[in-house]
Amino acid sequence: MDITLQVNGLPRTVDVDPRMSLLDLLRERLGLIGSKKGCDHGQCGACTVLVDGRRANSCLALAVAMDGSEITTVEGLANGDELHPLQAAFIEHDAFQCGYCTPGQLCSAAGMLGEPGPSAVTPDVLVDPDLTPEEIRERMSGNLCRCGAYVNIVSAIAEVAR
Amino acid sequence: MNRVEGRVKVTGLATYAAEYPVEGVAHAYPVQSLIAKGRVARVDASQALDMPGVLGVLSVEDPPQLAPDADGELALFQSRDVAYRGQLIAAAVADTYENARAAADAVRVEYEPADHDVGLRADHPGLYRPEVVNPNYPADTEHGDVEAGLAEAATTVDVTYTTPVLHNNPMEPHAAVALWDAEGRLLVYNSTQGASPDRDTIAGTLGLPPSRVRVVARHVGGGFGCKGSTRPHAVLAALASRAVGRPVKVVLTRQQMFDVTGYRTPTIQRLRLGADAEGRLTALEHVAYEQSSTLVEFAEQTATPARTMYAAPALRTAHRLVRLDVATPSWMRAPGECPGMYALESALDELACAAGIDPVELRVRNEPETEPESGLPFSSRNLVACLREGARRFGWDRRDPEPGVRREGEWLVGTGVAASTYPARRRPSQAVATVRNGDFLIQVAAADIGTGARTVLTRIAAETLGVAPDRVHVELGDSDLPDAPVAGGSMGTASWGSAVVRACEELMKNGKEGRADTTDEVATDAELARHAFGAQFAEVRVSAVTGEVRVPRLLGVFAAGRILDAGLARSQFIGGMTMGLGMALMEETLTDEEFGGFLRRDLAQYHVPACADVADVEAVWLEEEDDALNPMGNKGIGEIGIVGTAAAIGNAVHHATGRRIRDLPITPAKILAPSP
Structure with a gap:
């Protein structure tokens, strides 16, 4: 069936199999390979994209349910040749090794920076917390990195959050 | 300098195996055995073949042609015998992933099941001594009289440590796209740690000369060993493509990765140590019990670090293997050294406690002049300097050795130390x-x-x-x-x-x-003992209420020859230590005794460290000049980071709680279990 959605600012109309996930639509049909499939079960975060500005696991979303949505993938983070500050910080802080979780980390961090409100580690839930390393670690724990670059991921995000 | 490929990785342009745009690519989805042992009586593909988009079904009903000497894990659909639950026994090929997966579900398999045996135990009647352990070490070594050394010791320790099945779980699932050209030459985009050896294995499996196969792997989403040897998905892609006359893509699911891409063998390790009144070892015995499959002998070199680490007049190491109805274990980051040093360095901590000697000092006192087993001189060895530097940075001199006495609210606090080591080798390579x-x-x-x-x-x-x-x-x-050669054994660079x-x-x-x-x-490299060494320090906080273990601090100090790039080296070290934290506290695949195969086959149940689990992990290194290695003077650093981490954390848990948990991972349930 036909759906129309905005992907990185461009309208796309696609005929999709109703069993197809948003992730497979991006990777297999639209050639946007930046969003990664690590588990296909919403357990690793490698497929994280922004759906209408909020981070979401694209492997858990059916493509047909995305009709009318605005999707931002890692390919849409940079402004032309100018990297998103998170992308530049990830390079400077060596916040990745194999790079396979990186697009999801970046989209997740981009979404996270815009999310107000407390987390499980916020001392006073009535006060919007500063993004301390502890807050960043908590809020980024939906994105696994098997290379173990967390220390550098947190320092990269902290620099941008400042 | 920053990573050369940094920009393509952060912009999503780096191309991993499944991501090459290939015109007309079809998809194959495997069918896996539901029994652990027995025979495939019949594969009924009639329903699957009638489904939309289906191009074919491969199975033993029409065995594809392969080389007669193909590796047992790669000889797809050649035999009706089932060696383990989860083994690939058929595959459906279709125009889309969705259609291939649905068709695979519709393939009906009838089995003739037999009784299976999947449990490793130290008294298994099938245990035997392998000819060699990986890659080519003697299975057993013995110098001096261990029983006499133990008899004369002032302090002895006789302990058994166990480690579970562990899975590498790189973030990128194993994937391959196979294309045959008109001249019968095969191109495979594969997630592999070594294009040349992967080409040779794929060619050998298919019975082709290596010149007819090309493997491309420009970006690989992690491997940690499980992409170091050719896995069946690559052979499946080649066979399916040959069968349907189109390029074929195979991407394993996370669950399938647990079944067919290798794992770290579970181990049972008995350590017997004896020391005199000054803490000098009089005897050291390390015996490791491990498993392999009925298809291939894979004998992990778990007890080999004991041949290198400490001076002992009586030194015995041994490996015993049993062939079970399981998948073949394979390489996982520091195979041998990682589980072996976990047990050895934990037992050494027990010896230090029993003898009333500081665990750093105990290791210093047992520093050997030459490699204990071989007698060879070390090309360089700075373990003592690593221990001393780590102790200084970590504030070890302020440590009260008494276990179980530091409490802050619900949290019991402790610190631990362990040594690490990894061989520094190189293999022949070409370059232009x-x-x-x-x-x-x-x-x-x-x-x-x-x-x-x-x-x-x-x-x-x-x-x-x-x-x-x-x-x-x-x-x-x-x-x-x-x-x-392969990116493995810390030999790449x-x-x-x-x-x-x-x-x-x-x-x-x-x-x-x-x-x-x-x-x-x-x-013509001279015969020398070449190893990197290191010291790992851990601080833990253990909740007396929930049994949760937190690791606020990990410090690694390494001596690994010349460090060629400080940024990359630090990332490698702390990455290994982070994986070691997972091994210590959370990683465990269960073996299903009733049905065979593995349980916890996904990332919601097999827990790897998440961001919130990892606080302050730091790695530093000593300047080490060693001109007997290679033109760069470096030792490999990809694996040593994981060696010793789990022991340092386990030793810290003992220091915090007074509980010695000898079975990884150290879970809240084990912390809170009543003392035996």
Whole structure:
């Protein structure tokens, strides 16, 4: 069936199999390979994209349910040749090794920076917390990195959050 | 310098195996055995073949042609015998992933099941001594009289440690896209740690000369060993493509990765140590019990670090293996050293406690002059310096050795130490250096699985040529490039780098091109004990209420020859230590005794460390000059980071709680269980 959605600012109309996930639509049909499939079960975060500005696991979303949505993938983070500050910080802080979780980390961090409100580690839930390393670690724990670059991921995000 | 491929990785443009745009690509989805042992009586594909988009079903009903001597794990659909639950027994091929998966579900398999045996135990009647353990060490060694050494000891320890099945779980699932051209040449985009050896194995499995196969792996989403040997998905892609006459893509699911891409064998390890009143070892015995499959013998070298670490007049190491109805174990980061040093360094901590000697000091007192088992001189060994430097940085001198006495609210606090080690080897490699447009092109079939190989080879070439790194361009990840060994055994940089240096040296002589093959050079390396060493320190907080273990601090101090790139090295070390934290506290695959195969086959149940689990992990290193290694003077650093971490954390848990947990992982349930 036909759906129309905005992907990185461009309208796309696609005929999709109703069993197809948003992730497979991006990777297999639209050639946007930046969003990664690590588990296909919403357990690793490698497929994280922004759906209408909020981070979401694209492997858990059916493509047909995305009709009318605005999707931002890692390919849409940079402004032309100018990297998103998170992308530049990830390079400077060596916040990745194999790079396979990186697009999801970046989209997740981009979404996270815009999310107000407390987390499980916020001392006073009535006060919007500063993004301390502890807050960043908590809020980024939906994105696994098997290379173990967390220390550098947190320092990269902290620099941008400042 | 930053990673050469940093920009393509953060913009989503780096191309991993499943991501090459290939016109008309079809998809194959495997069917896996539901029994652990027995025979496939019949595969009924009639329903699947009638489904939309289906191009074919492969199974033992029409065995594809393979080389008769193909590896048992790669000989797909050749035999009706089932060796383990989860083994690939058929596959459906269709125009889309969705159609292939639905068709695979519709393939009906009838089995003739037999009784299976999947449980490793130290009294298993099938245990035997393998001829050698990986890669080619004697299974057993013995010097001196262990029983006499134990009898004369002032303090003894006799303990058994167990480690579970562990899975590498790189973030990128194993994937392959296979294409045959009109001349019958096969191209495989594969997630592999070594394009050259992968080409050789795929060609050998299919019965083709290596010149008819090309493997491309420009970016690999982690491996940690499980992409170090050819896995069945790549063979399946090639066979399916040959069968349907179209390019075929195979991407394993996370669950399938648990079944068919290898794992770290579970181990049962008995350590018997004896020491005199000053803490000097009188005897050291390390016996490891491990499993392999009925298909292939894989004998992990778990007890081998005991042959290197400490001076003991009586030293015995032994490995016993049992062949079970399980998948074949394979390489996982520091195979042998990682589980072996967990047990050895934990037992040494027990000895220190029993003898009333500081665990840093105990290790210093047992520093050997030469390698204990071989008697060979060390090319360099700075374990003591690592221990001393780590103790200084960590504040070890303020440590009260008494276990279970520091409490802050619900939290029990403790610290622990362990040594680490990993061999420093190299293998023959080829490389070519040429001048192109005034810059320098380096070609070598190396693999960058996240280690930073592209970047470090760029630096090595630039330094040899005496030019800025931005004038050097490295091509790797393609078997059509000069032959290179696997990214494994912490040998990548040492092996490929040696060839790159020699190629650059020759280029400087003739000004045009250098071609290197280090086979002869490596063959004449002097016989020496070459190892990297390190010391790991951990601080833990253990909740007396929930049993949760937190790790606020991990410090690793390493001596690994010359560090070629500080940024990459630090990332490798702390990455290994982070994986070691997972091994200590959370990672465990369960074996299903009733039905065979594994349980917890996903990332919601097999827990790897998440961001919130990892606080302050720091790695530093000592300057170490060693001119007996290779032209760069480096020792491999990809694996030593994971060696010793779990022991340091376990020892810290004991220091915090007074509980000695000898079975990994150290879960809240074990912390809170009543003392035996």
